Amino acid sequence: MAEVKKIATRDSYGNALVELGKKTDKVVVLDADLAGATKTGTFKKAFPDRFFDCGIAECNLIGTAAGMSTMGLVPFASTFAMFAAGRAFEQVRNTIGYPHLNVKVCATHGGISVGEDGASHQCCEDFALMRTIPGMTVMCPSDDVEARKMVEAAYEMQGPVYIRFGRAATPVYHDENFKFEIGKGEVVKDYGTDVAIIANGILVPEAIQAAEDLKAEGINARVINMATIKPIDKDLVLKAAKDCGKIVTVEEHNIYGGLGEAVCGVLAEEFPVPVRRVGVKDEFGHSGPAAQLLKDMGLCADTIVAKTKELL
Numbered sequence: 001m002a003e004v005k006k007i008a009t010r011d012s013y014g015n016a017l018v019e020l021g022k023k024t025d026k027v028v029v030l031d032a033d034l035a036g037a038t039k040t041g042t043f044k045k046a047f048p049d050r051f052f053d054c055g056i057a058e059c060n061l062i063g064t065a066a067g068m069s070t071m072g073l074v075p076f077a078s079t080f081a082m083f084a085a086g087r088a089f090e091q092v093r094n095t096i097g098y099p100h101l102n103v104k105v106c107a108t109h110g111g112i113s114v115g116e117d118g119a120s121h122q123c124c125e126d127f128a129l130m131r132t133i134p135g136m137t138v139m140c141p142s143d144d145v146e147a148r149k150m151v152e153a154a155y156e157m158q159g160p161v162y163i164r165f166g167r168a169a170t171p172v173y174h175d176e177n178f179k180f181e182i183g184k185g186e187v188v189k190d191y192g193t194d195v196a197i198i199a200n201g202i203l204v205p206e207a208i209q210a211a212e213d214l215k216a217e218g219i220n221a222r223v224i225n226m227a228t229i230k231p232i233d234k235d236l237v238l239k240a241a242k243d244c245g246k247i248v249t250v251e252e253h254n255i256y257g258g259l260g261e262a263v264c265g266v267l268a269e270e271f272p273v274p275v276r277r278v279g280v281k282d283e284f285g286h287s288g289p290a291a292q293l294l295k296d297m298g299l300c301a302d303t304i305v306a307k308t309k310e311l312l
Contacts, residue, residue, distance in 0.1 A: 006169035010108040012147035014039030032079040038108045058083040062091035069101045081110035085126035097133040110164035111252035115290035122285040128257025130162040138230040140164045142204035145174035185226040185233040192220020196240035199250035210304035241273045255279040276307040
């Protein structure tokens with residue numbers, strides 16, 4: 001059996017920026033002294049005159065990007081999720097969100113899979129923070145193909161965008177014919193209608209594995225990749241609820257404020273069904289290998305299976 005190709009979505013981001021840079025000189029890239037880690041260094045090498053290192057000054061990074069956008073440029077501002085969504089929240093809110101500027105905040109190293117960098121860098125609150133900003137689009141790709149197409153879609157749309165990319169290499173399950181659309185989820189596996197599993201980011205492959213494990217036990221699951229957290233695909237969520245009657249949400253984020261609560265918000269108002277949320281259980285992480293941390297915190301197929309059985 002052929003080995004599954006694995007690529008970190010931060011690498012996908014760097015490659016996508018270069019492709020965009022070839023198409024238009026409106027794209028500029030800003031970083032906060034982390035170009036090697038965020039992979040914006042790939043763009044820097046190709047287009048040094050359109051790359052700006054703002055140093056370890058994330059608030060200034062966001063302000064500079066905001067100013068550039070008023071000149072007709074399309075800035076992609078990058079640093080770790082903890083600093084883009086956390087440290088610079090006020091600037092993202094007041095200088096990008098409030099005037100609804102065309103800035104793309106693209107943060108890497110989100111979630112627990114940051115690993116050895118520890119709790120101070122493991123941002124599991126970014127979806128929640130960015131969702132609260134009026135007019136902000138919030139997304140998280142599940143693999144290389146989706147990440148690259150998401151960057152292009154972010155460029156094409158007008159207005160502020162927040163995208164989270166991952167540090168760890170993850171399986172590539174889309175092919176190049178995949179068409180990404182902002183605000184639309186996709187059914188990636190449909191074994192039946194006993195339960196729907198709605199996931200995003202690096203946990204989509206875990207959700208797929210969980211569905212296969214459940215099928216072996218006679219439980220038929222539908223797996224949905226919900227890459228856009230805001231605006232969420234209400235129609236797909238409601239269809240899953242009506243078809244399956246029970247939903248499990250899966251995310252590398254605190255169970256408060258992220259994908260799970262976005263799904264529950266739709267259901268509570270329009271079609272209530274039982275839900276179980278798989279995510280970080282309102283706790284901080286710790287330093288360690290990414291794969292082990294994900295298992296320790298229950299962000300894996302085994303937990304998805306257990307939660308699904310509990311729900312059923």
